Each structure stands twice: as structure tokens, then as C-alpha cells.
Amino acid sequence: MGPIVVIAASAGGLTPIKQIVAALPASCSASVFIVWHTGNRPSILPELLNMTSRLLVGHGEDGELIQAGRVYVAPPDKHMRLGFGSIWLDQGSKVNFT
Numbered sequence: 851m852g853p854i855v856v857i858a859a860s861a862g863g864l865t866p867i868k869q870i871v872a873a874l875p876a877s878c879s880a881s882v883f884i885v886w887h888t889g890n891r892p893s894i895l896p897e898l899l900n901m902t903s904r905l906l907v908g909h910g911e912d913g914e915l916i917q918a919g920r921v922y923v924a925p926p927d928k929h930m931r932l933g934f935g936s937i938w939l940d941q942g943s944k945v946n947f948t
Contacts, residue, residue: 876904890927
């Protein structure tokens with residue numbers, strides 16, 4: 851696994867997340883992970899970010915191999931963990947801070 855960038859934000863963090871992702875160059879070699887605390891509602895964050903991102907943005911999938919130059923968004927109400935070059939999703943205890 852190469853370099854990673856992790857961004858965590860509460861519900862009010864949408865604008866900074868969009869600005870950061872839009873500023874990433876197409877040549878970015880890092881894997882970017884976003885955790886946006888919005889509760890257990892459907893998330894359209896990947897679709898919003900794909901509108902201005904030069905990198906592919908999507909929800910991380912359990913067991914998915916991590917790729918450089920991708921942006922992974924944690925699915926709603928899931929914990930996203932990284933290990934052994936893969937994404938692990940689980941439904942652990944709630945965390946009430948970032």
C-alpha cells in the first residue's frame with residue numbers, strides 16, 4: 851500500500867471535502883479515504899465529488915483492494931478500516947467524535 855490521505859468530517863464538512871478533492875491532481879498517487887459523519891441515511895457524496903474530481907470516487911467495498919489515485923468514501927453507518935492492502939467495513943460501536 852502506497853501513501854494514503856485520510857479526511858474525516860462531521861455533517862458541516864461537505865464544502866471543505868469538496869474543495870480538497872477538487873484540488874487533487876489527476877497524477878495523485880495517494881489513496882484518499884473520506885469518513886463523513888452523517889448517520890444512517892443514503893449517501894450521494896461519491897456522486898457529488900465525481901462532478902469535480904479528477905480521480906475516481908466511490909464508496910469503499912468490504913474486501914476491495916486499495917488502488918492508488920482513487921478516493922474511497924466510507925458507506926453510511928459503517929466503520930472503514932484499512933489493512934493488508936484492502937478495505938474492511940464493519941458495523942462496530944458508534945463513535946461520536948472525529
